[in-house]
Amino acid sequence: MKIVVSHDEVVLREQEGDAFLLHVPSGRYFGLNRSGLVIWQAVLDGRDPLEALAERWPDVPAERRQADADALITALVGAGLAQAVEDRPGS
């Protein structure tokens, strides 16, 4: 399973240490905390969010990182900010 973002539909803005997402089709706004921003940027870069979290917070237990990533990705997909797509050979 791969998580993808439509760049035309979601706008990120960082301000004063906070991060915000705009879902353009609905006009809804969302906030991201620090770990959420790391996960979001990893998704944008096509990287594994777990690896990005491990680089940023190596001392945090792997189970906690996994739970954070799962929770955020579920929320992002639920809000229409990202889509889960099947990995295809060669893609």
Added chain:
Amino acid sequence: MNRPKPTFWTGCHGVRLADCALDVGQVSGTPLLDAEVRIEAVTDAPGVELWRLDMDVVTAEGVVSVDQRLYRQPDGSTLVRSTSGQSVAVDAPTGRIAVDGRDDGVRLQLLTTFGLPLVLAEAPVLIVHASACWREGGAVLICAESGRGKSSALVGLTAAGWRAVSEDLCVIDLRADPPVVWPGPPWVRRAHGLAGPAGSAPRFDTPDKTAWDIAPWQVDGPVELSQLVFLDQAGGSDVVDVAVSAPEAVQLLARHALWLGEPDDRGRRLFGPAVDLAARLPARRLRFPVSDLWLDRLLEVLAPGGVARRDGAL
């Protein structure tokens, strides 16, 4: 050390108006932009309808039908026209505003409610349905839906020694850090039968409201904002005073923001300014029980260090 005297110019909401025959106040400070107002017949070339307000307003004299439409004209300028033929046309790039109304009251209302916000379309501002008052320490922006107490709050705070900044619409200038709010026109509009600040005189009437003079109580230039307040509809038995997170403040600011452009652009265009403001200022939600004493409670909550206890007793 002697400070230079401020230079005052004609205008409000941060827009300096050249040769304006309408009295919209005098302020100082570096304007957001310059514009020119002419009172003249507005050429009828509606173009594409972007927005429409069609409603009945209940007044002491009966029901008044309001039908206002905003058009993008073929030349790119914008036009607001009511069914009674009153119009304001704005060419934002050149700063030209043409107003056509049956009297000065209507012209003033068209100019300040539509003309100035439209000419500010590309300015670094967020325009919000709110009232604002200032005291030493900064201005408070009180955002609320129509009829939920913006004007009453301004009158009540003014009576308690605050200075009025703007009622109904507030132009927040994002060039400054912290952001500043510009004085609006020197009046507060209240339903017929409700008074303005004690000692105030009426400036003009519209079918649903009287505009009361607030010039003696108004700040004379932009003032720093210190907090955002979102006023919920009165109800319940307790005072509710809760801090608002930055993401929620973004959402609330966008909801209260004035947007007179293409509907599809609303979310994207308001996002940056709303984030900019919400990330820099504390915000709270207030709800008061239905009571004649709600303004007293508001004053107590807004006093330095004032916080409403969650049990409802201030």
